[in-house]
Amino acid sequence: MIVVARLSHGPMKWLAVAAAVGGLVAGPAHGATCNATSGPLATALVELYTSEGCNSCPPADRWLSATFAGNAAGAAAIPLAFHVDYWDRLGWKDRFAAPAYTERQYDAMRANHSRFVYTPQVLVQGRDFPAWRDRGGAAALAAASAKAARAEITLEAEPQRGSIAVKATARVPSSADRKGAALYIVLADNGLASDVKAGENAGVRLAHDHVVRLYRAGPPPDANGDIRWEVALAVPAEMGSASTVVAFVQNAGTGDVMQALALPLTTDCAPVR
Numbered sequence: 674m675i676v677v678a679r680l681s682h683g684p685m686k687w688l689a690v691a692a693a694v695g696g697l698v699a700g701p702a703h704g705a706t707c708n709a710t711s712g713p714l715a716t717a718l719v720e721l722y723t724s725e726g727c728n729s730c731p732p733a734d735r736w737l738s739a740t741f742a743g744n745a746a747g748a749a750a751i752p753l754a755f756h757v758d759y760w761d762r763l764g765w766k767d768r769f770a771a772p773a774y775t776e777r778q779y780d781a782m783r784a785n786h787s788r789f790v791y792t793p794q795v796l797v798q799g800r801d802f803p804a805w806r807d808r809g810g811a812a813a814l815a816a817a818s819a820k821a822a823r824a825e826i827t828l829e830a831e832p833q834r835g836s837i838a839v840k841a842t843a844r845v846p847s848s849a850d851r852k853g854a855a856l857y858i859v860l861a862d863n864g865l866a867s868d869v870k871a872g873e874n875a876g877v878r879l880a881h882d883h884v885v886r887l888y889r890a891g892p893p894p895d896a897n898g899d900i901r902w903e904v905a906l907a908v909p910a911e912m913g914s915a916s917t918v919v920a921f922v923q924n925a926g927t928g929d930v931m932q933a934l935a936l937p938l939t940t941d942c943a944p945v946r
Contacts, residue, residue: 707942711826711934717750717817718921718933720796721883722778725767726760728873733793736805738882749818750797751919751935752883753861757792765872769865769884777888784928799928823850824922824931830938832945836905837938841891841920843900850931851894853924860887860906864914884913890925908944916944 721737723730734754741752757778758770778790785801795805797817804810829840843856863882869875886909891902906918921933938944 705942706829706831707936707938708827708829709934709936710828711822711824711932713822715798715818715820715822715931716748716933716935717797717814718799718923718930719750719752719802719814720781721752721754722757722774722790722792722794722796723754724757724760724770724792725867725869725874725879726763726765726872727792730793731874731877731879733795733805734879734881738880740811741883748935750814751921751933753859753885753919754881754883755885755888757790759790760792760872763872765869765874768867769881769886771888773888774885780925781928784926796928798930799923822932823847824854826856826920826922826932826934828918828920828934828936830918830936830942832938832942833905834945836907837918837944839904839906839918841900841902841904843894843920843922843932845894845898845900845922845931848898850924851898853893853926854922854931855893855925856891856900856902857921857923858889858891858902858904858906859885859919859921860909861917861919862886862909862913862915863917865911883917886916908946910946912944912946 721733723734737752737754755774756767756769757775758772759775761767781796782790795802804813825844827842831838839858841856841858845851845854861883865881865884867879869877869879887906889904892900894900916938918936922931
């Protein structure tokens with residue numbers, strides 16, 4: 674299905690957006706505000722845990738870029754690259770890494786009843802996904818996006834000087850899904866690169882897409898299953914070629930992702946330094 678959204682800021686423009694069957698994503702609304710709404714089918718959240726200090730990670734970085742090219746609104750899966758910091762001790766500090774991303778990987782390890790973390794690791798809907806290396810990986814991704822969503826999400830983003838004002842709402846209809854659930858918001862960016870000077874990838878230029886720049890854990894549902902959250906995301910000093918706000922509802926204890934939503938920040942509502 675193709676959804677055509679009008680950009681109403683400045684001269685009239687039209688943006689053709691590839692939308693997943695069963696999901697509808699709207700483009701920029703009035704002024705310089707972008708908005709999006711999730712659909713009835715689940716959108717798979719694909720997480721790559723990687724590091725510039727790990728010499729087995731570049732093939733996974735390339736896989737993520739090639740498999741999820743661009744920032745397609747309404748895509749059936751949403752990729753995020755979390756750069757972990759435990760490789761920094763080998764001599765190269767990954768400037769995209771953060772302790773919070775490492776902590777998130779350890780949380781996933783416990784949710785998956787694993788005994789260790791590793792890179793590169795891919796998770797789909799919070800579950801370990803070693804099939805990303807195999808030909809059957811695409812079919813498994815498609816299956817994850819064919820299930821009914823267990824949460825509903827809406828996003829609104831408006832650029833401010835030096836930040837992005839995000840309004841997010843979510844609803845978890847089933848009371849059985851509410852315990853342990855929370856809303857998370859991420860700012861991700863494409864088109865980043867590093868000339869690595871030390872560590873296992875010394876002398877290599879690494880290109881990155883879907884890099885997590887900011888990661889925020891938000892509130893749980895109220896007694897009616899509703900979540901409302903307003904948060905200001907600081908614009909990173911170094912920006913890439915395209916930014917996306919991602920929201921997802923996840924059970925923090927089990928790792929189960931109930932729904933995810935991506936809001937690409939188009940030209941009219943792009944971050945402003």
